[in-house]
Amino acid sequence: MHNMVEDVKKAKVVIVNPEHIAVALAYDKETMGAPQVTAKGRELWALRIIEVAKQYGVPIMRNVPLAHSLENLEIGDEIPENLYEAVAEVLNWVYKMSKNK
Numbered sequence: 155m156h157n158m159v160e161d162v163k164k165a166k167v168v169i170v171n172p173e174h175i176a177v178a179l180a181y182d183k184e185t186m187g188a189p190q191v192t193a194k195g196r197e198l199w200a201l202r203i204i205e206v207a208k209q210y211g212v213p214i215m216r217n218v219p220l221a222h223s224l225e226n227l228e229i230g231d232e233i234p235e236n237l238y239e240a241v242a243e244v245l246n247w248v249y250k251m252s253k254n255k
Contacts, residue, residue: 158199161192161229162206167248168214171221176200178207179224179233181245188232189241194225213248220244 162168165178166189175196181189195203207214220240227233233241 158193158195158203159206162203162212163210165192165207165212167244168203168207168212169217169221169224169244170200170204170214171218172216173201173204175221175225176203176207177221177224177227178203178212179241179244186232188238189245191224191227191229191231191233194227194229196225213251215244215247217244 161180162178164180166181168176168178170176176194176199177191178193179189180186180192193203204214206212217240220237223237223240224233
């Protein structure tokens with residue numbers, strides 16, 4: 155549980171399928187080749203990930219198809235090339251949001 159909290163805190167965004175699936179993604183363009191799954195969960199775990207994200211100010215985006223695709227990855231996996239465009243759009247939204255604060 156503690157590791158999950160730490161991993162969600164480090165995420166750039168949490169992608170959800172409103173409350174059934176939550177996947178936290180981290181990305182640092184200096185050290186990572188692609189965004190990476192840092193936490194994921196279904197049902198109660200998804201709700202806990204969402205709760206932690208809200209507590210630490212990690213943006214949450216509802217994107218049902220992307221949440222389902224990301225759920226198939228393992229924690230620590232980089233996103234596959236076929237999801238680059240969708241995840242890039244999400245990260246672009248996150249960066250725009252953070253600049254507007």
